[in-house]
Amino acid sequence: MAAQRLFIAPPLNGWTLVFGTGLPDPGDDVDGAFRFLRELSRKLGHVQFFQADPLLQHHAWVLTESGRIVRAYAWAGTTVWNQGVKTTAETTLGVKCFGYGEVTTTDEWTVADFLVANVEKVPQIARRWSLDPAEIDLRTLANAQGIAGSHSGRY
Numbered sequence: 001m002a003a004q005r006l007f008i009a010p011p012l013n014g015w016t017l018v019f020g021t022g023l024p025d026p027g028d029d030v031d032g033a034f035r036f037l038r039e040l041s042r043k044l045g046h047v048q049f050f051q052a053d054p055l056l057q058h059h060a061w062v063l064t065e066s067g068r069i070v071r072a073y074a075w076a077g078t079t080v081w082n083q084g085v086k087t088t089a090e091t092t093l094g095v096k097c098f099g100y101g102e103v104t105t106t107d108e109w110t111v112a113d114f115l116v117a118n119v120e121k122v123p124q125i126a127r128r129w130s131l132d133p134a135e136i137d138l139r140t141l142a143n144a145q146g147i148a149g150s151h152s153g154r155y
Contacts, residue, residue: 010144016110026060027076042067052122057115073097090126
């Protein structure tokens with residue numbers, strides 16, 4: 001099993017970003033992702049989660065507040081998590097959020113187009129909810145230090 005590693009970046013514009021293989025993957029264990037994000041939000045208040053895998057077209061975004069899931073959507077070959085009302089960002093960007101077990105369409109190309117578009121829009125959702133990590137000017141972090149390590153695995 002690969003090491004479950006995390007990197008906690010120094011605060012940036014009021015946000016603390018966490019990256020790594022130690023974050024839960026809703027496609028592997030949606031219940032574990034739910035528990036992890038809910039508990040983190042209970043401790044920290046406002047927590048957001050984003051995932052975009054252009055190869056598999058898996059994608060997810062979750063918005064939590066004080067231990068409550070406000071909005072969550074995760075696709076991993078099928079919809080594994082669809083909770084809450086679509087946010088203004090999702091509606092404005094035109095993301096397609098399939099329902100649980102929804103027969104997506106008989107046209108496989110249309111489904112693939114939606115999935116590719118959703119993956120490409122994950123950073124745009126992040127930008128509208130908070131900030132897009134791809135737009136961070138690394139020069140602002142030149143003298144800052146983050147924290148790297150493994151987590152306990154309990155979530």
